[in-house]
Amino acid sequence: MVKGSCVCGDWTYEYEGEPVAIAVCHCVPCRKTAGTNGSVNSLIPGDKFKHLTGEDRTFTRTGDSGKNVTYHNCGKCGTIMWVEGEAFSGIRILKTGTIDDQEVLDKAVPVQEIYCSRRPASVKELEGIDHKEIS
Numbered sequence: 001m002v003k004g005s006c007v008c009g010d011w012t013y014e015y016e017g018e019p020v021a022i023a024v025c026h027c028v029p030c031r032k033t034a035g036t037n038g039s040v041n042s043l044i045p046g047d048k049f050k051h052l053t054g055e056d057r058t059f060t061r062t063g064d065s066g067k068n069v070t071y072h073n074c075g076k077c078g079t080i081m082w083v084e085g086e087a088f089s090g091i092r093i094l095k096t097g098t099i100d101d102q103e104v105l106d107k108a109v110p111v112q113e114i115y116c117s118r119r120p121a122s123v124k125e126l127e128g129i130d131h132k133e134i135s
Contacts, residue, residue, distance in 0.1 A: 004098040006079035011054030015044050022096060025128065026115040035038050035078055040096040040110060049092045063087065064134065105116045
């Protein structure tokens with residue numbers, strides 16, 4: 001079982017199995033929340049993910065697809081824990097940096113980079129993975 005938590009440790013989760021994929025996203029909201037290097041996200045099937053402790057504070061915006069994207073943040077410290085999108089039904093877009101186990105993080109190798117045209121010029125393209133432009 002993989003476990004994770006927010007910065008203050010109040011909001012915790014666990015999931016079982018392997019992510020469907022790990023992707024680095026360079027969309028504007030990810031850049032604004034994760035920094036210029038992009039947001040590393042682990043796509044976890046919803047039935048394999050369990051929120052254990054802490055209160056959710058959610059924020060919903062309209063994504064580029066025109067569908068809702070909802071952020072699940074720790075109600076205490078504000079850390080973004082996971083994101084759900086109507087375009088990704090049944091998948092939890094987990095912020096990989098919230099995983100507590102260093103060994104799991106060491107194996108968390110991205111297989112895809114998305115919104116590549118929004119990657120800042122100072123950030124180099126990841127080699128050997130799929131690059132996809134989403135508009």
